[in-house]
Amino acid sequence: MKYIFSPQHWRRGVWIGLAFILMTGASTAAELNTYLRPGAIPQPSNNLMTPNRVKLGKMLFFDPRLSGSNWISCATCHNPAMGWSDGLPTAIGHGQKILGRSTPTILNSAYQPLFMWDGHARSLEKQALGPIENEGEMAQSIDNDNGKLISLLAELKALKGYRDAFEVAYPGEGITKKTIAKALSSFERSIVSSDAPFDLWIKGEKQTMSNAALRGFTLFEGKASCVKCHSGFNFTDNGFHNIGLEDATDAGRYAIRKVKILIGAFKTPTLRDVALTAPYMHNGAYSTLAEVVEHYNLGGHATENLSPNIKKLNLTATEKTDLVEFMKSLTGEITPVTYPVLPAE
């Protein structure tokens, strides 16, 4: 006893205790680090973002002449005033046709490896021309004049404003399918989330989160285990899951990869600015975040091929509102987006 309580050993004990406290403190900080914004916006080496490329991409994104009707632009559905979505359960396209899936936000698309609800597009560049040519969406032929419709390439080449803008953005490359796709992608990569109350809280501004939102964060990582799928800076695992929505018609990711678990599985969406992008889910099944939480609380509705990570949660009424408060804390201050001036000639 005398040995253990000698001043020298007592001091060592204090040091070990301190080191232990520091270590456990450091480990929680390390876990919070997974939510930090990555250093730079990821971008492919053959299409680095420059101000001229982003500017051209923005013109194209807002230009309804990219559609067959000259009436629908990318921004008709990906509307910056509505969280870069459209507020509709599922999109409405060319000829007022109601489409099968909802319009996802394009926010933080730079951080995603795969695009579309079923992940079939492997890059923004590969995705960008799809909606233009899709009969349901914009119904505009890009390089084929079809006898009657004027092609998009011909329309753009006729405008000096576009000829100049393409030349400064992609010198010597001309107006082609490739440069249209590259410019649109550069603009989309520039649409990144701003710091939300949650981000400020991680950085140490402790008063930005309400107690309810903080309790919601604990539930998100713990009892409700949302973090199993909504993880990291962008609150997505970039993975595919069947979360038990009732939708008998859409096979989801299974159309791309014939593996049983993917029947009815869709891409985990980001939760950044999620308060702005109702209705929710690939089919617009829910119109509020409270309805979404209730879905998870029940462990989903349809149980066939349900993800093994979805379980009944038994949340109390307060816990449900806490989760909603936490999700609201992921919505940052929105800088108004200005419209570009489009070339008239």
Add this chain to the structure above:
Amino acid sequence: MNPKHLANSILFTVIIMFSTTALAEEHLIAQNSKSFQLSGSKVEAITIKVGDTIRFKNEDPFFHNIFSLSDLKTFDLGSFPKGQSKTVVFDKAGTAEVECAIHPEMFMEIIVQ
């Protein structure tokens, strides 16, 4: 049959069986932090011998679903939780692409020689 021949052939069979099992190896590929890992670091490819076994072990607190649709070997291990593992024997030479159905960023090649 001559008992001596019988004894010889039994001995022969036992030796062959023993040597093939002794040659076939098992390799542990972990699923950790949404990546395939060999001895604690991320792997994109592993070279093994015909007859070797790969044991896929989940070390993440959520499910993975390892599969391959390659010509060499088609399998779907289904989803299994942390701590559990499943094995696949590679009995032909060639290359198999292995992916996680849930997390397509998890991708590796098994080169069988």
